[in-house]
Amino acid sequence: MSLRRYLSEFHPPVDESVLVDATSWLDDDLFWPAFLFTVGGSETAAVAFAADPADVEAYAAELHHADRWPFVVVRLASGDRLYVLFRNFEGDAGWDYLRQPAGTDTVTTVAALEGHFQGPAFSWEDLIAVASRPDPTRSAAERLLLLLPAMGDADLPDEAGRLVAAALDAVGVRQRYRREVARELLTAGRRFWGAPGPATSHG
Template sequence: MPLIGYLNRFRPPVDASVLVDATPWLTDPLFWPAFLLSVGGSSTAAVAFDLDPADVEVYGEELHQHDSWPVISLDLAQGHRMHILFRNYEDDSGWDYLLQPAASDDVINVAALEGGFHGPALSWPELVRTASQPDPKHSQAERLLLLLPAVGDAAIPRGANQVVAAAVTNVGAQRRQNVVAGELLAGSDRFWGSSDWTKQEGLLVCLDHHSPRHLETPADRLALLAEAFGG
């Protein structure tokens, strides 16, 4: 199991029995507003899905029980995978984006929201490419919304709001989709602010040092991450 090594990094180590495959939960009407609120930072999500905010908050609390660590896994380019983990460790909870390189059981923490403060993992164009990848388990809208919290990009295009709003509609929102989209796009400011990207020897790098893809990151690691996100 690829997350065993990751769980062993905690002190004391975390038993793998806490891991729960949360993929089936995406069909629960309460999942998306709870995810977009807690991970994405959208305070309007419950209203957009025409749900009672109190019910969404209760569901969100259930996602963060210490004895259960939900994980959602996505296939990336070239056989790489992304594990989105609710890190429900007592006194150090948050959400981790863990990249599993192809043919490896190891994982690389490419973004940590709350606690570790690590990221961003990818740029806006990479998000669009990665979300568009064919996936028998997840729709393009689901992939985009699941990965969006790990994005940080000062050059997000003007039409991004419409792209995100369409995804929010696709997973069940009935109103105020543009407001939710705006909140989600601004959500990364809670963690690493607006991030600039550039090219270094043909490889995409982030100018924020707390990104796993900063200017001093080894070239082989930069190449691996670029490949995973469709570069």
Template sequence: MIIPGYLDGYEPPILRSPLVDGSDLMSYAMFWPAFLATVGGAASAPDAFGVDPADLEQIVDLFLDADRWPVFSLPLAEGCRLHVVMRNYEDDGGVDYVLDPGTGDVSIPLAAMEGHFRGPAFAWQEVVAAAQQPDPDHTSAERLLLLVPACADSSRPNTAIDLIAEALTTLGARSGVRQLSEELLTSLRYWGPCRWADVDDVLVGLGSATHRRHGGDLSPEQLRLIAAALQPGDTGIKR
């Protein structure tokens, strides 16, 4: 699997891409408690899905395979794709959210979840809008829960907890669902609450660590493309 420009800059250079399509892992019964506990930083995820944390070890090992980095991908508007990459590079592991413009141009970094974190990637309204975009392979609940770990928004409505709880229930969570929903929305592992503002008709993050800052490390053209890609699709929600 190739994400344009994503593997550039490594020393020594990575000559053979370790990126692999992770969609098969999403069919595993343990996928969601494992993903939400690791990427989402939610310690309550195993209990909510009624599983022993020890039972997650096998799939977590697959998440962390140094030779095969799973990538979970979502189609977005404007021909873009959002990739959630389990970056299993030795001594530099983490989880990256990157936008592939779909034009052959280099991918755009949105968030890096690691010790030297960058983010958040999304405002709440963007997560909701992107979750509802047309997708032949993923439900809106799956899209929502893949996106929410990289979201932080101090202005999110109280109904956000209900929407996350509904998605969790749809995907098999049975107890402590609201607790897990709150944990996913308020995890402070990487960044705290972030304010967003409309600047030149695009949403930009006002947090010091986000890539999506006005006058930051992304160009105005890239910021406009991100904003366009995260808009609602033109069909109904697939559940």
């Protein structure tokens, strides 16, 4: 497992048996309200999906259970991979965005939310470019919403809210709540990054 070295850096080291591929969980009715509420920072996510808030909280608790670390893989250019990992380490829990270059077993943290902050990983322009890449396993809307929490950009275009609202429509958010949830998601990153401008590293 390519995440073995990453897990070994914790004190005490974390056994790779805790890792759970959660890619199929994206099809669960409660995944998106739970993800957008916890990682995305949307206070309206549960009602926006017409979900019972208690059910959403219970699902989120499972995502953050210390006995397992769920992750989702997003395909990048040239065979690279990006792991969206629920870092359920006691005393240092949060969410990590980890990049694995093609042909290597090394991962680099490009964004860490909660615990020890690092990032952001994307500007808005980067986010749209990565989310729009063809992927037979996940839609562009799903990719955008998975990666959005790692985006930090002080200069969002006027179309940002519309594009996020369209992505929310694709995963089942009720029409009357799409703009509100989109606004919450686009502003939630300020709790991590403040209001940074875009940055580029090695292209």
